[in-house]
Amino acid sequence: MAKQGNPxxxxxxxxxxxxVRFFNPDGEAPKGFRDVLRWQFGGGKTAWPKLxxxxxxxxxxxxxxxxxxxRVTMVGHATLLIQIAGLxxxxxxxxxPRASPFSFAxxxxxxxxxxxxxxxxxIDIVLVTHNHYDxxxxxxxxxxxxRFKPRIVTPLGNDAIIDPAVPDAQxxxxxxxxxINIIDGVALYCEPCHHWSARSAFDRSMxxxxxxxxxxxxxxxxxxxxxxxxxxxxxxxxxxxxxxxxLANLPIGAYExxxxxxxxxxxxxxxxxxxxxxxxxxxxxxxxxMFRLTNEGIHDPLRALETALDTQGVARDxxxxxxxxxxxxVPAL
Numbered sequence: 001m002a003k004q005g006n007p008x009x010x011x012x013x014x015x016x017x018x019x020v021r022f023f024n025p026d027g028e029a030p031k032g033f034r035d036v037l038r039w040q041f042g043g044g045k046t047a048w049p050k051l052x053x054x055x056x057x058x059x060x061x062x063x064x065x066x067x068x069x070x071r072v073t074m075v076g077h078a079t080l081l082i083q084i085a086g087l088x089x090x091x092x093x094x095x096x097p098r099a100s101p102f103s104f105a106x107x108x109x110x111x112x113x114x115x116x117x118x119x120x121x122x123i124d125i126v127l128v129t130h131n132h133y134d135x136x137x138x139x140x141x142x143x144x145x146x147r148f149k150p151r152i153v154t155p156l157g158n159d160a161i162i163d164p165a166v167p168d169a170q171x172x173x174x175x176x177x178x179x180i181n182i183i184d185g186v187a188l189y190c191e192p193c194h195h196w197s198a199r200s201a202f203d204r205s206m207x208x209x210x211x212x213x214x215x216x217x218x219x220x221x222x223x224x225x226x227x228x229x230x231x232x233x234x235x236x237x238x239x240x241x242x243x244x245x246x247l248a249n250l251p252i253g254a255y256e257x258x259x260x261x262x263x264x265x266x267x268x269x270x271x272x273x274x275x276x277x278x279x280x281x282x283x284x285x286x287x288x289x290m291f292r293l294t295n296e297g298i299h300d301p302l303r304a305l306e307t308a309l310d311t312q313g314v315a316r317d318x319x320x321x322x323x324x325x326x327x328x329x330v331p332a333l
Contacts, residue, residue, distance in 0.1 A: 008157035008207045016176060016192070021205040022156075027230055028263035030196045030204070039260045046297035048110050056112040059325045060119045064088065068218045070246060070330040074322035075114045077290035078135055078225050080249060081121075085186050085216045089125045091249070092135040092225050093144060099134035099291045101199070107134065107291040110298060114324030117143065125182065128154040129225030130209035131161055131197045134291050138165040145169050153180070155190060157207030161199065176210060189213040191238060194230035195264055213238065219246025219333050222278055226251055226287065228263045229270035235277035247330050248280035252305055252321060253288025256295040265294070268305035272312050275319055282330050285321035 005020045013019045023029065031039075065071045065083035073081040077099070078092040095117050100106020123144060128136050136158065144150055145166045152162060152171045159171045172180060174190035181187050193211040198204045211234070214221040222238055222245045238245075255267040266274065268285070275283045288301035302321045309316050320328055 006157075006206045007203060008160040011156065011175075014175075017156075017208075022197070022208045023205060024192075024194045024196075024230070026233075027194050028228070030264060031260055035260060039257060042257070044257060045295045046300070048292045048298045051108070051110055051112075056114060056324045058112070058116045058119065059114055059327055061088075061115060061121050063121045068332045070219060070221075070332075072247070072249070072284050072322070072328045072330065073115060074284075074286065074324050074326050076109070076111065076324045078129075078251065078287045079113075080223075080284065080286060080322075081115060082214075082221065082223075082249075083121075084214070084221070085183070085218065087124045087182065087186065088121050089127065089214070090120075090123050090144070090150070091127045091223055092129055093126060093140045094134060094137040095140045095143070096137050099132075099137070099293075101133060107293055109290060110292060111290055111324055114326065120148075123148040123150040125188070126150045126152045127212050127223065127225075128152060128158060128162070129193075129211070129223075130155065130195060131158050131199055131207050132226070133199070134293065135225050136161065136199075138162065141166050141169070153188060153212070155208035155210040157197075161207065174210070175208065182214075185217050187215045189215070191241075192234050193224050193227035194234060195226045195228065211238075213242055213245075215242065219281075219330075221245060222248040222280060224248070224250055226264065227266055229266040229274065232273060232277045235274045239277065239279040243279070244333075245278060245280040246282065246333050248275055248278055248283045249286060250274055250283050250319075251287035252285040253296070253301040254293040255301075261294060268301055269308040269311075271305070272308040272314055272319060275314070276312070281318070281333060282328075283319040284328055285319060288321065289323070 082089040
């Protein structure tokens with residue numbers, strides 16, 4: 001039974017859990033209701049185009065990638081198919097038309113998915129980084145379970161959301177610093193990021209959020225679903241702990257206005273700083289161009305990323321902001 005006041009998790013107090021709510025150590029809490037109103041009614045939102053069908057040629061992935069290969073395919077927003085070491089891994093899978101608790105309202109998909117659901121290869125692992133609706137979509141998790149029965153890995157408390165909707169699912173929950181073996185030579189670790197969680201107005205920060213690190217014989221992967229930059233603290237800690245990464249999957253969108261979004265969503269300039277701070281050879285930019293969540297235009301993150309790379313002297317081919325259906329064959333180290 002969950003601790004009174006928290007419907008999702010019961011556990012000991014820690015450096016990021018006060019017994020009821022999780023928090024970012026030495027970090028910022030999300031803005032309050034008055035600030036939400038100030039943002040929503042403050043203007044400055046750039047209009048997005050309506051869904052344009054036929055503009056994306058969906059990719060049909062190979063069944064698996066072995067050897068030294070590492071392939072990332074963009075499905076859309078924060079949903080990536082990662083293929084490495086014979087494993088097929090989906091991150092924050094959302095195939096629903098809206099990132100919302102409602103089918104009739106909320107952020108609507110602005111583009112087509114990059115992989116049709118029926119064209120997915122067998123999925124081994126699903127990573128759910130936190131419980132916001134653009135990252136945790138119960139309808140998609142139900143469909144994935146019905147077809148593949150993958151192992152779902154998620155931070156503490158999110159199992160209480162997933163399990164009632166997918167009662168037979170194999171769910172592994174992890175706290176920051178935990179690790180599990182996936183297959184021989186491949187391990188998965190749960191690491192901090194600077195964010196928050198909520199499914200409603202009444203459960204703010206009651207389930208944990210996280211980044212994930214995948215260690216493999218052909219290179220390590222650092223995956224972040226959402227994060228504020230937080231002075232690069234978590235990036236530097238990841239580099240110190242794991243040494244280097246062949247690939248970092250980093251969010252680059254939903255960052256305006258900065259006074260409101262800075263604590264929860266890094267901007268492209270900060271994402272490039274993160275690439276360097278975590279000692280990653282390459283990066284994939286995601287969390288942009290699919291769901292209109294904040295004020296910037298649909299293509300602004302891509303333009304801002306290119307400017308940031310040029311300004312910071314980083315080759316553009318090291319940090320690719322993928323479009324739906326685009327495939328990145330990550331070079332070997």
